[in-house]
Amino acid sequence: MKVSTALVGSFATLALGVAQPKNLIFIVPDGFGDSGQTLARTYVSLTEGGSTPGAPSIKDLPGDILPVGNVRTHSSNNLVTDSAAAGTALATGFKTQNGMIGVQPDGSLVGNILEAAKLKGYRTALVVTSTANHATPASFSAHITSRNDYDGIAAQQLGYSHPLNQSVDILMGGGRCYYKPKSNSGSCRGDDVDLLKFAQEKSYYVAQNRSQFDDLELGLGSIRLPFVGLFNDDQLSYEVDRKAQTEDVREPSLSEMTTTALNALHRATSSKKKGYFMLIEASRIDHAAHDHDSGAHLWDTLEYNKVLDIVKTWIDNHPDTAMMSVADHETGGLTLPSGYDPRRLKDVKQSAEHLKGLWDKYDGEDRRGYLVSEILPAYALSDATDAEMEAILAGDFVANLAKFLNDRIGVEWSTGGHTAVDTVLYSYGAGKMGDELKKTLAGHWDNTEIPRFMEKALQVSMDEVTELLRSA
Amino acid sequence: MKVSTALVGSFATLALGVAQPKNLIFIVPDGFGDSGQTLARTYVSLTEGGSTPGAPSIKDLPGDILPVGNVRTHSSNNLVTDSAAAGTALATGFKTQNGMIGVQPDGSLVGNILEAAKLKGYRTALVVTSTANHATPASFSAHITSRNDYDGIAAQQLGYSHPLNQSVDILMGGGRCYYKPKSNSGSCRGDDVDLLKFAQEKSYYVAQNRSQFDDLELGLGSIRLPFVGLFNDDQLSYEVDRKAQTEDVREPSLSEMTTTALNALHRATSSKKKGYFMLIEASRIDHAAHDHDSGAHLWDTLEYNKVLDIVKTWIDNHPDTAMMSVADHETGGLTLPSGYDPRRLKDVKQSAEHLKGLWDKYDGEDRRGYLVSEILPAYALSDATDAEMEAILAGDFVANLAKFLNDRIGVEWSTGGHTAVDTVLYSYGAGKMGDELKKTLAGHWDNTEIPRFMEKALQVSMDEVTELLRSA
Numbered sequence: 001m002k003v004s005t006a007l008v009g010s011f012a013t014l015a016l017g018v019a020q021p022k023n024l025i026f027i028v029p030d031g032f033g034d035s036g037q038t039l040a041r042t043y044v045s046l047t048e049g050g051s052t053p054g055a056p057s058i059k060d061l062p063g064d065i066l067p068v069g070n071v072r073t074h075s076s077n078n079l080v081t082d083s084a085a086a087g088t089a090l091a092t093g094f095k096t097q098n099g100m101i102g103v104q105p106d107g108s109l110v111g112n113i114l115e116a117a118k119l120k121g122y123r124t125a126l127v128v129t130s131t132a133n134h135a136t137p138a139s140f141s142a143h144i145t146s147r148n149d150y151d152g153i154a155a156q157q158l159g160y161s162h163p164l165n166q167s168v169d170i171l172m173g174g175g176r177c178y179y180k181p182k183s184n185s186g187s188c189r190g191d192d193v194d195l196l197k198f199a200q201e202k203s204y205y206v207a208q209n210r211s212q213f214d215d216l217e218l219g220l221g222s223i224r225l226p227f228v229g230l231f232n233d234d235q236l237s238y239e240v241d242r243k244a245q246t247e248d249v250r251e252p253s254l255s256e257m258t259t260t261a262l263n264a265l266h267r268a269t270s271s272k273k274k275g276y277f278m279l280i281e282a283s284r285i286d287h288a289a290h291d292h293d294s295g296a297h298l299w300d301t302l303e304y305n306k307v308l309d310i311v312k313t314w315i316d317n318h319p320d321t322a323m324m325s326v327a328d329h330e331t332g333g334l335t336l337p338s339g340y341d342p343r344r345l346k347d348v349k350q351s352a353e354h355l356k357g358l359w360d361k362y363d364g365e366d367r368r369g370y371l372v373s374e375i376l377p378a379y380a381l382s383d384a385t386d387a388e389m390e391a392i393l394a395g396d397f398v399a400n401l402a403k404f405l406n407d408r409i410g411v412e413w414s415t416g417g418h419t420a421v422d423t424v425l426y427s428y429g430a431g432k433m434g435d436e437l438k439k440t441l442a443g444h445w446d447n448t449e450i451p452r453f454m455e456k457a458l459q460v461s462m463d464e465v466t467e468l469l470r471s472a
Numbered sequence: 473m474k475v476s477t478a479l480v481g482s483f484a485t486l487a488l489g490v491a492q493p494k495n496l497i498f499i500v501p502d503g504f505g506d507s508g509q510t511l512a513r514t515y516v517s518l519t520e521g522g523s524t525p526g527a528p529s530i531k532d533l534p535g536d537i538l539p540v541g542n543v544r545t546h547s548s549n550n551l552v553t554d555s556a557a558a559g560t561a562l563a564t565g566f567k568t569q570n571g572m573i574g575v576q577p578d579g580s581l582v583g584n585i586l587e588a589a590k591l592k593g594y595r596t597a598l599v600v601t602s603t604a605n606h607a608t609p610a611s612f613s614a615h616i617t618s619r620n621d622y623d624g625i626a627a628q629q630l631g632y633s634h635p636l637n638q639s640v641d642i643l644m645g646g647g648r649c650y651y652k653p654k655s656n657s658g659s660c661r662g663d664d665v666d667l668l669k670f671a672q673e674k675s676y677y678v679a680q681n682r683s684q685f686d687d688l689e690l691g692l693g694s695i696r697l698p699f700v701g702l703f704n705d706d707q708l709s710y711e712v713d714r715k716a717q718t719e720d721v722r723e724p725s726l727s728e729m730t731t732t733a734l735n736a737l738h739r740a741t742s743s744k745k746k747g748y749f750m751l752i753e754a755s756r757i758d759h760a761a762h763d764h765d766s767g768a769h770l771w772d773t774l775e776y777n778k779v780l781d782i783v784k785t786w787i788d789n790h791p792d793t794a795m796m797s798v799a800d801h802e803t804g805g806l807t808l809p810s811g812y813d814p815r816r817l818k819d820v821k822q823s824a825e826h827l828k829g830l831w832d833k834y835d836g837e838d839r840r841g842y843l844v845s846e847i848l849p850a851y852a853l854s855d856a857t858d859a860e861m862e863a864i865l866a867g868d869f870v871a872n873l874a875k876f877l878n879d880r881i882g883v884e885w886s887t888g889g890h891t892a893v894d895t896v897l898y899s900y901g902a903g904k905m906g907d908e909l910k911k912t913l914a915g916h917w918d919n920t921e922i923p924r925f926m927e928k929a930l931q932v933s934m935d936e937v938t939e940l941l942r943s944a
Contacts, residue, residue: 034506034542034893034894035891035892035893037894038544038892038893038894039892041544042546042551042892053550053551054549054550055548055549056546056548056550056551058544058546058918060916063916064915064916065915065916066915066916067541067542067914067915067916068540068541068910068914068915069539069540069541069914070506070539070896072510072513072530074514074528074530076527076528077526077527078525078526078528078810079514079525079528079808079810079812079813080808080809080810080811080812333807333808333809333884333886335805335807335886335887335891335893336551336552336805336891336892336893337552337805337886337887337889337890337891337892338550338551338552338887338889338890338891339552340551340552340892341551412805412886412887414805414807414809414884414886415807415809415810415884417809417810418809418810419507419807419808419809419810420507420510420511420514420808420809420812421506421507421510421807421808422506422509422510424542435911438540438910438911438914439907439910439911442539442540442541442910442914443536443537443538443539443540444532444535444536444537444538444539446530
């Protein structure tokens with residue numbers, strides 16, 4: 001079939017020359033702004049490097065060798081995008097309205113880069129820390145007018161109701177409840193569709209807990225693609241909370257899931273001509289930013305950097321692989337004024353969200369005592385004043401915890417929503433591939449241009465998918 | 473003389489290969505963050521492109537093709553730098569303490585890239601919109617422990633008290649009063665040193681107003697390097713105020729000064745082996761950000777982009793020239809939350825600073841009437857409420873004007889000072905030079921690495937200057 005070039009953007013003339021990648025890894029840190037990277041870099045340098053704000057010695061984080069440009073993010077109907085419109089732009093190359101997934105503003109379906117890769121014989125993976133059917137992974141696997149139709153998205157992702165059947169070979173993240181029938185006690189679906197059973201019928205291995213996740217690696221000989229791994233009914237835990245879980249039931253981290261997926265994709269493709277496309281999302285940087293939860297934000301940012309490091313090392317060992325990474329938008333309007341000092345974040349042991357869960361469950365009579373003994377120490381606020389405790393007891397629990405911690409570390413958050421600032425584009429390739437990526441990707445891009453580049457790099461066609469979707 | 477490499481950083485092994493620039497233009501937008509670029513781009517797209525926030529169609533500004541990476545900015549004694557330490561890092565490759573110019577924290581002198589270029593036979597220029605002896609241009613032309621010693625800086629810049637005598641062939645900006653003897657009515661010096669007379673004795677042409685500036689271009693045959701152009705006793709006017717000046721006395725804009733300097737530098741070097749190094753600073757983006765004056769900030773940002781465009785076009789016609797640009801730090805903590813709409817800035821006719829000048833001079837009895845008839849319409853606040861007018865009449869004039877305008881356009885500023893976020897590195901070269909610049913500069917850099925790159929690109933030695941300074 002002839003590839004239509006009618007819709008192809010600025011990268012129409014792209015030739016990566018000597019360096020055409022066999023595999024492409026695309027990493028989205030949701031809601032991540034450059035102040036978050038500065039904060040995390042400073043935190044690590046001060047707490048592990050032994051320097052002080054008055055004599056800082058600042059070291060690189062893994063992401064800090066990788067910037068090549070920046071990306072603008074507005075949607076078709078708003079200067080400030082949501083994750084659905086941004087995900088759709090990054091997945092399909094089309095602007096759409098906030099809230100829409102894989103469709104244009106008029107509702108017409110548009111193919112995405114993962115589907116285009118699958119159509120040409122690549123293996124594919126979606127690895128995230130949000131619910132697996134959240135806006136960003138949904139944009140790479142579904143076509144639906146509302147991001148809130150979680151049931152419909154889940155059903156499409158595993159091919160139950162997708163015009164092209166199964167396109168996703170690996171799906172890992174949270175949101176388990178959306179894939180179970182209503183009749184199941186752990187379900188949050190509105191219908192009785194049993195997507196995990198359907199997946200098994202379609203030969204997916206299904207992992208739902210730590211030991212089944214571990215089997216994905218340990219059972220090398222038997223467990224192959226495709227597989228689904230859903231490790232929480234809701235979002236996966238923030239990294240700060242995950243670390244505090246007991247070892248036997250601890251959810252896999254984003255970096256663990258990344259390694260497992262890379263190994264599985266490599267096993268499935270190393271002897272084949274076509275490689276793989278993988279989307280990894282550090283999904284919950286965004287959620288922490290919405291809550292102004294600087295601790296949760298920090299550790300999810302460090303986990304994102306750990307994933308960048310794993311992927312960079314992987315590429316050094318598998319130089320036929322290219323990596324790109326860009327946030328879909330910034331969240332929270334984080335800024336770092338004079339006097340900020342993140343060292344206290346070292347003593348944050350849980351997210352504000354997790355502590356809110358404990359707080360809501362507490363049914364004793366000494367709420368203030370429980371606050372003092374269990375909550376405040378876990379949020380590095382043992383020095384809370386009486387007035388602050390009164391505010392927490394009487395007002396918005398999460399907002400007040402976050403505010404009092406942010407007051408102490410001296411950072412500012414301007415909004416509970418998203419902002420319009422450009423996001424940083426990272427990229428990595430080994431040797432000449434790296435040079436070609438820098439030369440080609442350096443600059444400022446509209447978010448819709450990113451998948452057009454990936455399309456050219458993988459020599460696949462999203463337009464072809466669009467034609468199939470519309471004729472299905 | 474042998475070039476010492478003892479102090480050379482990460483670019484020690486740099487080889488620009490096919491593309492070694494004859495000339496290098498370095499542009500600093502002081503206090504400029506990436507939200508400022510997003511805001512300006514959005515403003516132009518909405519006001520000139522005819523789109524709306526509900527259906528945005530966003531076009532590139534000149535700077536938007538140029539990002540290649542980002543730069544971290546902390547000083548030797550603070551996570552948040554000031555312009556002196558940041559200027560010193562960008563000029564000399566050494567971290568120093570906030571407030572210090574061209575010296576290390578212990579006060580020892582360190583050579584800068586302009587001096588190193590001059591020493592090897594390049595012609596040099598400093599073109600800024602601040603006072604010419606402000607922190608950034610000072611860092612490229614002076615060595616002094618306090619940025620506030622404006623008299624001392626001015627004297628060094630023109631070689632009056634500089635160990636290496638004259639290194640600056642073109643000095644253009646504001647701050648005229650610092651170069652005149654105390655006895656002169658327009659002076660702000662503490663002594664009777666007449667730097668402009670001294671400069672003339674050293675064969676500098678001196679321009680102090682619009683017609684003398686115009687002579688620099690019109691008198692092509694007679695006026696050559698070196699020259700000094702100082703067009704305001706204080707800072708040059710904000711672009712929004714400059715545009716409102718009557719034509720015969722209008723200060724030259726940063727883009728006009730840039731063109732004049734480029735022509736003069738080209739005339740002086742086109743037949744020579746060595747070219748030129750020029751620092752251009754869009755100095756007052758920073759001042760507007762300190763004041764949260766979104767209108768003044770916008771037009772100085774657009775003027776910065778105009779300069780980038782002029783330099784880009786110049787390079788297309790003179791491909792032996794390379795350009796780099798990076799902000800020394802971000803100022804104000806500007807963020808752009810959902811709902812922001814900059815279109816009202818179209819009706820801002822003066823800066824808050826200029827209106828404060830008018831306000832302070834007003835000696836009539838109807839202050840409220842003057843506010844309503846002269847001030848508010850010039851700041852796009854004709855719809856100010858009674859409560860807002862009372863606040864302006866009673867409180868901080870500039871802060872309240874800015875606040876009420878920012879409330880209306882929906883942008884947030886988090887601090888009256890600087891922030892720690894990385895700044896965007898821009899670069900441009902023609903053809904293969906552009907590819908080499910992208911390949912070499914893509915990434916994240918400490919600000920001290922930037923002049924080390926320039927040193928290699930121009931094949932000059934800052935260490936050699938340091939030796940001369942210390943032995944002088």
